[in-house]
Each structure stands twice: as structure tokens, then as C-alpha cells.
């Protein structure tokens with residue numbers, strides 16, 4: 267396949283090789299800008315669904331040629347109306363793989379690498395390999411996870427952020443005719459956790475309404491999902507509802523219709539039932555297109571510094587007319603995740619847990635009251651000590667007398683400390699010398 | 706204004722083997738904070754069957770006044786990775802004759818569902834549950850029969866609660882003894 271042809275990059279060159287009145291103050295026009303986009307910049311797209319298909323197409327046509335995409339889902343027939351990289355023959359295959367193959371065949375020179383996996387399957391060394399991360403996700407849990415990961419990659423020297431450790435995150439989200447695009451510079455601007463309140467909470471109807479005064483078809487479906495399913499266990503004891511299992515949905519549908527008839531409520535059907543059970547938000551192709559275009563533009567601006575990036579949150583709504591509004595989401599001083607730089611605690615491996623606690627209580631810079639300490643070993647959370655809850659105190663008391671070595675703590679291990687004196691849990695990294703070093 | 710990629714450096718390829726969940730999640734950090742700062746009245750106790758698992762625990766409420774004085778009610782809390790965006794799942798494990806708790810242990814408390822906000826804490830929920838025992842609310846019933854009795858005959862409601870806590874039948878439903 268011919269990769270270069272006359273004029274292929276002319277449009278980009280007009281932006282990247284000459285200055286203009288709206289350019290970023292630090293922008294330096296040069297041919298290197300284009301070669302960075304084409305040959306160096308490595309982009310991670312998370313999600314190959316409605317937004318992901320748009321993002322891959324936009325970024326590939328924009329000139330980015332080293333793109334990775336992660337998605338754990340397979341293609342469902344209901345995706346085909348808007349996830350345009352997929353065809354009927356692809357149903358059941360991995361979204362990441364089909365999307366990558368499509369782009370690679372269509373855009374000369376572009377190499378998309380698929381990862382049919384969960385974002386949690388990869389560690390820091392994987393994420394550190396990217397210049398920019400773009401998200402087209404429908405899950406808040408996944409957004410919070412990747413946000414926490416990118417913040418954990420930040421490195422500080424004498425309290426100053428090492429900018430080469432910063433990986434910007436461009437995040438798109440859509441729901442029906444509404445959407446948003448945002449740029450997160452981890453550790454610098456508002457992160458996902460700072461703005462957790464922006465994400466609409468799940469619609470939860472009052473339980474008493476569901477139980478006794480249903481008025482909407484959704485109330486009937488929720489009655490069956492929350493109250494009837496656990497009671498009747500139609501598919502065996504303890505079996506959870508699988509929203510993709512037609513047998514499950516049919517059972518819920520039938521019971522919901524019975525209840526709807528009892529209360530003269532209309533509108534319960536298969537589609538609504540599955541929608542309520544899976545908490546599906548209606549997806550609108552044009553909203554995905556707009557939001558992903560905004561996100562891809564931000565990626566381009568960040569990668570080339572040709573223009574000032576979005577600062578930092580854009581809302582879009584075309585329910586009636588077209589409306590956009592951009593504002594600067596505020597970085598919280600007491601954000602659970604981005605407000606604190608991990609601090610180093612230096613001890614020896616023969617020091618005891620009690621020594622760490624005494625240090626946190628007595629050191630003038632902490633003066634904690636009753637620190638609760640946890641850590642995470644081999645992916646498993648471990649409570650080292652917590653004084654305030656009696657049942658935990660009793661079971662962790664013996665740890666106080668154990669040495670850090672006996673507790674399995676090594677250099678680089680993170681410990682998390684909660685105390686009333688700090689607005690959020692603090693993260694510490696242990697630095698353990700052998701006792702010889704200190705003698 | 707921060708200028709990114711001024712060095713336009715080549716990034717190293719991601720190598721290394723996947724190492725799952727080395728760090729505590731945001732939900733985990735938040736629940737640790739919630740738990741460490743629990744500040745409960747003496748009528749409420751919290752019990753962690755596994756101290757390493759701060760996401761699953763029991764709360765025991767033993768009211769010392771009003772209808773449910775002398776009873777002991779166990780609630781299970783399950784906190785998901787969506788916390789605090791999503792509320793924890795709370796169920797009453799003790800069979801109780803109560804207008805706002807059904808016989809399967811579902812609890813009708815606004816902050817557990819429609820009025821949940823991320824600023825609320827485990828502490829707020831425990832206070833909410835304790836309040837249900839002090840002021841059962843017949844306006845939002847889950848156990849409709851109990852609510853009707855409370856509305857029409859407070860005296861009978863009081864007797865029914867006492868009987869259920871001692872262990873006995875109310876109508877054709879048997880309640881196990883849950884006195885301390």
C-alpha cells in the first residue's frame with residue numbers, strides 16, 4: 267500500500283509549519299511537529315465502542331500512526347448502527363481487534379495495535395509508554411481507574427513535578443444528545459476524582475415506590491429486578507442477573523408485565539426491560555461524532571502545542587438547538603487521588619509497625635491522632651493496623667510488634683494512612699535500609 | 706501554561722509482565738478514610754469478619770429507646786468499586802417487624818438510593834439506620850401491614866414489635882428472637 271503521496275500532509279503542514287495569531291505562545295513552527303505526529307507520538311485509545319470507533323477513525327485520518335486500543339467487549343448486533351468499523355460478519359468478535367484491522371486496512375501507514383483485555387490487566391510500564399491517553403468509556407469505575415493510574419505515574423523531584431512523567435488524558439463521554447469532552451493534565455488540572463460530582467448518579471427509584479406505589483413501567487421492572495429476583499431465584503440460588511442472557515430478560519419481562527397489569531401501567535417491553543436491567547443509556551451516533559471530534563482535536567493540540575488546549579471541560583447538548591459551554595473544572599485541594607504527592611517514609615526492615623505509627627503521631631509534620639494503615643500486597647488489600655474500629659484493632663494488634671520485614675513490606679511498597687487530621691488518605695512509599703546502614 | 710512534549714521524546718515500549726492491582730483503588734482509599742473515622746453512638750457497633758476487607762462488614766444496631774429498645778439488628782454492608790459515586794448495598798440480616806424494612810431485609814432509606822451523594826459517608830448511613838428504629842416512617846412503607854398498624858393503632862404496633870423481638874408470630878409470619 268502506498269503510504270506517501272504528493273500533498274498527503276499539506277493540510278497539516280499549513281498548521282504545523284507556520285505561525286499564526288491564534289497559535290500557542292510557545293509554539294515553534296517546524297517540520298519536526300509533523301514528524302512527531304507521524305512517527306513518534308504513541309496514543310492509547312481506551313474503548314472501541316461508539317466513541318472509540320469515531321476516535322480511531324479521527325486520529326488515524328489526522329496523521330497519528332502509532333495507536334493502541336484496549337477494549338474487553340465483543341461485538342453485539344445492536345452495536346452495528348453506530349459502531350461503523352463493524353459489520354454483521356463481525357458479531358461475536360473482539361471489538362479492539364476488528365476495529366484495528368479495519369483502520370489498518372483503510373488508512374495507509376497507520377498501525378493500530380489491539381488489546382482485547384481490561385484496562386486493569388496492564389501495569390504501569392504499559393501505560394508509561396504512551397504520550398497521550400484518550401478515553402471513550404461508558405463506565406465511571408474504568409475512568410477512575412485509569413485516572414488513578416496516570417496520577418500514580420507522576421514523578422516529583424524536590425517537590426517539583428517532572429513534566430516528562432505527565433501523560434495527558436483526554437476524556438469523552440456521551441449520553442443520548444448530551445456529551446462532554448475534557449482535558450486532564452494529571453497532577454496539574456482537575457482530575458476525574460476532583461469532579462466525581464459531575465457524573466450523574468444512577469437513577470435509583472425509592473424502594474417503597476417500587477414496592478407499593480409503582481407509576482412507571484421502570485418501577486415494575488425494578489420491582490422484579492431488586493425484590494422478586496432475589497426472593498424467587500428463578501435460575502438457581504445466588505445466581506445473579508445476566509443482562510445478556512435472553513432467558514433472564516424474558517423472565518423479568520414476564521413478571522414485570524404481570525405487575526404492570528396489576529397497576530394499569532403500560533409500556534413494559536423487552537427492550538425497556540433490558541435497558542433498565544443493563545442500565546443502558548441511549549446512544550446517539552451524532553453525539554459520539556461531535557465529542558470524539560472534539561477529543562481528537564485536543565489530542566492534536568497537545569501533541570503539537572500548535573494551539574492552547576481546552577481548559578478544561580466542554581459540555582455539549584443538542585437536545586434542542588445546539589449548545590456548548592466550556593469551563594474550567596476546579597482541581598480540588600483535598601482530592602482523594604491527585605492532591606497529594608506520595609511521601610517517602612524511611613525506616614529499616616527491623617523497625618516495627620509501631621515505630622511507623624509513633625513517627626506519624628509524633629513527627630511535627632504529621633501529628634496524627636489515630637492513623638489507620640493499610641497496604642496492597644500482590645493485588646490484595648491488607649489492613650496493617652486500625653485503632654478506631656474495635657473488631658479490626660483486635661485482629662491487627664499483633665502487627666504492631668512485627669518488624670516491617672515480617673509484615674512483608676519492602677522498599678517501594680506503598681502504604682495508605684487515614685487519619686482525622688488529613689482530609690484524605692495519604693500515600694507513603696517505604697524506603698527501607700537494612701539495620702546495618704543505620705548503625 | 707505547561708508545555709508538553711517540549712522534548713518530543715520517544716517513549717519506551719511498554720514491556721514487563723502485567724501485574725494486577727498493585728495499588729489501592731480510589732474506592733478503597735475512600736472507604737479506609739470512612740472506616741477510620743467512624744464515630745458511632747454506643748448503640749451501634751461495626752464488625753469486620755475479615756480486617757483486610759474493608760469493603761464488606763456488618764453493623765449491629767441495639768436501640769436503647771422507643772419501640773425497638775432491647776433488640777439487636779444486624780445489617781450487612783457491601784461497598785463496591787463505584788463507591789462513593791454509588792452507595793453501598795445494605796441489607797438487614799435480622800428478620801424485623803418494621804414499616805421500612807421488608808421480610809427479605811430490603812431497607813427503604815432515602816440516602817441508600819435516590820438521595821445518595823458522594824459526600825455522604827458510612828457514618829451517615831449508620832445514623833440513618835439508627836433513626837429508622839427511633840422513628841419508623843409509615844409514609845414510605847416496605848412492609849405495608851406493619852405501616853398500617855403503626856398508623857391506625859400505635860399500641861398494637863408496639864405490642865407487635867415486642868412480640869416479634871421476643872420471637873413469635875405476627876399474623877402468619879414467624880420472627881426469630883432478637884433480644885440482646
Ligand SMILES: [Zn+2]
Pocket residue numbers: 456457458459460461597598601602603604605
Ligand atoms: Zn483530583
